[in-house]
Amino acid sequence: MIDIKGLRKSYGSNEVLRGIDLHVDEKEVVVIIGPSGSGKSTLLRCINYLEQPTEGIISVDGTVLDGETNINKVRAEVGMVFQHFNLFPHMTVQQNIMLAPMKVRHVSADEAAIQATSLLEMVGLKDKAMSYPEQLSGGQQQRVAIARALAMRPKVMLFDEPTSALDPEMVGEVLDVMKRLAHEGMTMVVVTHEMGFAREVGDRLLFVDQGVILEQGKPKDVFEHPTAPRTKEFLSKVL
Amino acid sequence: MDFNFDLIIESFPLLLMGAGVTIKITTLSVLLGVIIGLVVGILRICTLKPLRILAMVYIDFLRGTPLLVQIFLVYFALPVITGQRVDPYFAAIISCGVNSGAYVAEIIRSGIQSIDKGQMEAGRSLGMTWLQTMRYVVVPQAVKRVIPQIGNEFIALLKDSSLVSVIGFEELTRRGQLIIARTYGSLEIWLSVAVIYLVMTLTISRLVAFLEWKFNTSRRSAA
Numbered sequence: 001m002i003d004i005k006g007l008r009k010s011y012g013s014n015e016v017l018r019g020i021d022l023h024v025d026e027k028e029v030v031v032i033i034g035p036s037g038s039g040k041s042t043l044l045r046c047i048n049y050l051e052q053p054t055e056g057i058i059s060v061d062g063t064v065l066d067g068e069t070n071i072n073k074v075r076a077e078v079g080m081v082f083q084h085f086n087l088f089p090h091m092t093v094q095q096n097i098m099l100a101p102m103k104v105r106h107v108s109a110d111e112a113a114i115q116a117t118s119l120l121e122m123v124g125l126k127d128k129a130m131s132y133p134e135q136l137s138g139g140q141q142q143r144v145a146i147a148r149a150l151a152m153r154p155k156v157m158l159f160d161e162p163t164s165a166l167d168p169e170m171v172g173e174v175l176d177v178m179k180r181l182a183h184e185g186m187t188m189v190v191v192t193h194e195m196g197f198a199r200e201v202g203d204r205l206l207f208v209d210q211g212v213i214l215e216q217g218k219p220k221d222v223f224e225h226p227t228a229p230r231t232k233e234f235l236s237k238v239l
Numbered sequence: 240m241d242f243n244f245d246l247i248i249e250s251f252p253l254l255l256m257g258a259g260v261t262i263k264i265t266t267l268s269v270l271l272g273v274i275i276g277l278v279v280g281i282l283r284i285c286t287l288k289p290l291r292i293l294a295m296v297y298i299d300f301l302r303g304t305p306l307l308v309q310i311f312l313v314y315f316a317l318p319v320i321t322g323q324r325v326d327p328y329f330a331a332i333i334s335c336g337v338n339s340g341a342y343v344a345e346i347i348r349s350g351i352q353s354i355d356k357g358q359m360e361a362g363r364s365l366g367m368t369w370l371q372t373m374r375y376v377v378v379p380q381a382v383k384r385v386i387p388q389i390g391n392e393f394i395a396l397l398k399d400s401s402l403v404s405v406i407g408f409e410e411l412t413r414r415g416q417l418i419i420a421r422t423y424g425s426l427e428i429w430l431s432v433a434v435i436y437l438v439m440t441l442t443i444s445r446l447v448a449f450l451e452w453k454f455n456t457s458r459r460s461a462a
Contacts, residue, residue, distance in 0.1 A: 048364055050363065072363075072366050072368055073366070075363060075364055075365065075366040076366030077366075078364070079365075080361075080364035082360070082361065082364075084355075086355070086357035086358060086360065086361035087361075088361070088376050089380065090379050090380050090383070099365075099367075100362075100367055103367055103371050104366040104367055104371075145361075152365055152366060
């Protein structure tokens, strides 16, 4: 579903990603962990071209991303959930979810509304359709953000530290929605610090450090038998 | 010193008619200015460099030259090129509106740049184009945020519109001049004119404050 070859990304002389090769299968859940500044978020943001790679080839569902590709078309197939939710504050929850399907997919308002209702039901917020984002808790906002991304019926979902900005008691409700998505067979790439989630839901765990994938494998194996010293050191701090 | 109250009372209806014209051209000019300002303000930060430069030239030229000279350019210089006389009413609105557009563009630009860049990223990540995200996500929030500054621009333009009196357009200031030419009542008439301007600007600033308050107390206010 996602193919990344020789991905490099620099900001000036600062090289953030230093040669990443990654293949994500359909329905696979890949969890990326690593210290802050390791480049894991940049890697995720390269997949939908919010960051332009300096070097390397990325393809999503067979479409190679470059200057020529209709990037909007690819992005419509790749949902993204941000650390800070980024809901549209001037719109109701329902309008947030309806906007992109109507403008990009040219879905009718009625159809978009019906879809919004069923998505809100799925994330457990059916009664919040007419609320504005600022009236919701962080956990609720993030669940709306997931519903908004799903409204485009994406083939892949990217999660950029979706629970890092949340109060601890709200982390669970967001992770529950993500688990459900995973069980329904969504292809997911998740950058997170939630090791429990990584172990339980992840099909594969990547440890990224200083712009390279240092170690990868089944989450259980990486957690229990890390091979690289850096992985051991990192895991000893977070587990 | 003679102070002729009767002159004020006599002239008041004429002055008020002038004030009506002033409000009319100011409103039309600000409308034109906001439309131009929205377009130029967005071009000013768009991804295409030639368009950005074009917007900058527009803004620099109109903010860097006196409005009075711009009025002369439209009213006296334009006919030299087109060979057609320019209607004073048209000249007044075009010169004020085009001038105001440059100031509004900078206001809009600062408003857009004050919106969290996560909003653009969220819109783009959903597959919307840059323009769609601007139109439906960023600009509505930015406009709400810059309403007080647009109000100030309205007030500034209302006062600056007195400049169009030089091309003989009969707004408030020109009305005053004409009455004085007839009656020699400089003190009475200029005082009256000043008070009428003051009442208009104070009314607008209160109106803007009310609008701002209304937006801030509504649930739709941007976080």
